[in-house]
Amino acid sequence: xxxxxxxxxxxxADRRRRELLEAxxxxxxxxGPQASMNAIAAEAGITKPILYRHFGDKSGLYxxxxxxxxxxxxxxxxxxxxxxxxxxxxxxxTLDTYLAAIEARPQVYRFLMHPADGGPSADQGFDVGxxxxxxxxRMGEELAQVIEDRLDLGPESQQLARxxxxxxxxxxxxxxxxxxxxxxxxxxxxxxxxxxxxWGRLAAAGDKIGGPGF
Amino acid sequence: xxxxxxxxxxxxADRRRRELLEAxxxxxxxxGPQASMNAIAAEAGITKPILYRHFGDKSGLYxxxxxxxxxxxxxxxxxxxxxxxxxxxxxxxTLDTYLAAIEARPQVYRFLMHPADGGPSADQGFDVGxxxxxxxxRMGEELAQVIEDRLDLGPESQQLARxxxxxxxxxxxxxxxxxxxxxxxxxxxxxxxxxxxxWGRLAAAGDKIGGPGF
DNA sequence: CTTGCATGTTACTAGCGGTAACCTCAGTCT
DNA sequence: AGACTGAGGTTACCGCTAGTAACATGCAAG
Numbered sequence: 001x002x003x004x005x006x007x008x009x010x011x012x013a014d015r016r017r018r019e020l021l022e023a024x025x026x027x028x029x030x031x032g033p034q035a036s037m038n039a040i041a042a043e044a045g046i047t048k049p050i051l052y053r054h055f056g057d058k059s060g061l062y063x064x065x066x067x068x069x070x071x072x073x074x075x076x077x078x079x080x081x082x083x084x085x086x087x088x089x090x091x092x093x094t095l096d097t098y099l100a101a102i103e104a105r106p107q108v109y110r111f112l113m114h115p116a117d118g119g120p121s122a123d124q125g126f127d128v129g130x131x132x133x134x135x136x137x138r139m140g141e142e143l144a145q146v147i148e149d150r151l152d153l154g155p156e157s158q159q160l161a162r163x164x165x166x167x168x169x170x171x172x173x174x175x176x177x178x179x180x181x182x183x184x185x186x187x188x189x190x191x192x193x194x195x196x197x198x199w200g201r202l203a204a205a206g207d208k209i210g211g212p213g214f
Numbered sequence: 215x216x217x218x219x220x221x222x223x224x225x226x227a228d229r230r231r232r233e234l235l236e237a238x239x240x241x242x243x244x245x246g247p248q249a250s251m252n253a254i255a256a257e258a259g260i261t262k263p264i265l266y267r268h269f270g271d272k273s274g275l276y277x278x279x280x281x282x283x284x285x286x287x288x289x290x291x292x293x294x295x296x297x298x299x300x301x302x303x304x305x306x307x308t309l310d311t312y313l314a315a316i317e318a319r320p321q322v323y324r325f326l327m328h329p330a331d332g333g334p335s336a337d338q339g340f341d342v343g344x345x346x347x348x349x350x351x352r353m354g355e356e357l358a359q360v361i362e363d364r365l366d367l368g369p370e371s372q373q374l375a376r377x378x379x380x381x382x383x384x385x386x387x388x389x390x391x392x393x394x395x396x397x398x399x400x401x402x403x404x405x406x407x408x409x410x411x412x413w414g415r416l417a418a419a420g421d422k423i424g425g426p427g428f
Numbered sequence: 429c430t431t432g433c434a435t436g437t438t439a440c441t442a443g444c445g446g447t448a449a450c451c452t453c454a455g456t457c458t
Numbered sequence: 459a460g461a462c463t464g465a466g467g468t469t470a471c472c473g474c475t476a477g478t479a480a481c482a483t484g485c486a487a488g
Contacts, residue, residue: 012465013465016466036443036444036445037444037445037446038443038444038445046466046467046468047467047468047469048445048446048447048468049446049447049448049467049468049469050466050467050468052445052446052447053465053466053467057445057446058445058446088417136388137392140388140392151416159398159399159403159407160407160410162392162398163389163393163399163404163407163408163411164407164411164416166388166389166391166392166393167385167386167388167389167407167408167411168385168411169388170384170385170386170387170388170389170391171381171382171384171385171388172381172384173384173388174350174354174380174381174383174384174385174387174388175377175380175381175384177380177384178351178354178376178380179377179380184373184376185373185377189373190377193373193374193377193378193381194377194381196374197377197378197381197382197412198411198416198417199414199416199417200413200414200415200416200417200418201414202365202378202412202413202414203302203412203413203414204414226434227434230435250474250475250476251475251476251477252474252475252476260435260436260437261436261437261438262476262477262478263435263436263437263438263477263478263479264435264436264437266476266477266478267434267435267436271476271477272476272477
């Protein structure tokens with residue numbers, strides 16, 4: 001078999017794979033995270049074994065699906081963090097980019113982070129346990145690298161940067177998750193509040209009069 | 215039926231319920247989060263329908279199980295946060311209490327936070343999606359209340375306190391999760407690094423020489 | 429003795445993830 | 459031409475799960 005033919009087959013398979021992923025995306029957006037392999041196969045107009053030939057198992061399909069959205073999000077975040085502006089402005093822009101993303105496509109966000117929400121009695125949804133953590137980990141590690149590369153933190157800077165990277169990502173994630181559910185304020189206010197926290201306003205705050213302090 | 219009898223029955227049911235919960239605890243600690251209702255029933259020496267009579271469905275059992283551990287953890291955290299010491303010391307003590315808890319019983323922690331980890335091909339574990347969020351939410355709301363009660367944050371203090379409460383809890387959670395998996399440093403170092411972050415060391419850090427700044 | 433009622437069981441349903449076996453048809457080698 | 463190979467697709471199944479209906483048993487009250 002010559003090379004052109006092989007690439008031809010490869011191309012066909014890749015195209016098919018993309019079609020299947022788009023079908024899976026539609027089903028997930030429609031049925032929520034408890035979309036079944038059967039449903040996805042039906043949406044794609046085929047049957048289960050083909051899905052399994054392409055993605056191995058459900059985790060494989062999930063991973064491929066998650067990678068798409070994750071890569072896009074990470075690219076946006078990198079761009080925001082690398083914009084030409086001062087540090088606080090860029091931190092705020094990055095927070096805002098993340099929050100704007102989860103606000104714009106909450107279904108996708110919930111699919112990535114919260115398995116089996118919304119379905120009345122559905123319990124066998126996608127298992128996010130093995131994938132949402134990698135997403136947060138990836139963001140944490142990337143941020144850690146940025147911090148270590150660009151900030152002067154003295155000795156132990158590497159370890160400190162990693163702790164901060166994961167910590168800040170966790171802060172952003174938890175605050176965003178809560179905000180998305182309750183919408184207690186505008187996105188801009190949330191961004192400013194989080195940046196204030198990172199900028200040491202907690203340490204600078206005075207005790208409330210009459211209270212035991214904190 | 216008179217009152218004494220009713221309380222007698224109630225007591226019996228409660229005792230049984232506690233026994234079942236302890237059996238479930240054992241199974242979860244042994245089999246991990248993918249423990250099945252069948253396995254739990256077998257461990258308790260009974261069969262499935264009894265479990266369903268007591269807890270409604272799997273989520274009910276899970277919720278009861280999670281509540282136990284969650285309540286215990288929250289009590290420890292409240293105690294640490296209320297100890298007589300200055301603010302930073304108490305924040306560090308609280309972080310350390312949380313981290314010590316997840317370090318001491320990682321299986322329980324993973325059960326509460328990461329469904330279906332560890333099992334080779336097990337995909338139908340407990341659905342944590344409906345419960346881990348409530349745990350983090352509860353911690354976030356409690357911390358928000360503490361911050362609002364004790365800190366002088368000027369106008370908008372309530373909203374700021376809530377954002378910070380959820381954000382700080384998320385930071386603690388994500389950092390702890392990462393730390394538990396990689397063990398890159400001692401618990402004390404992690405606590406100090408996180409407290410440093412909260413105390414504004416990020417804002418105070420200078421740019422690294424030669425870099426574009428951050 | 430009979431009526432409740434809680435406790436327990438067996439035996440089942442419906443649906444899931446995943447797989448073995450087969451089928452079909454384009455293109456290739458002899 | 460005619461047998462061969464292999465990718466794409468399907469049917470029919472397995473073992474497992476959560477959850478339930480229907481049937482048994484023992485124990486107190488009238």
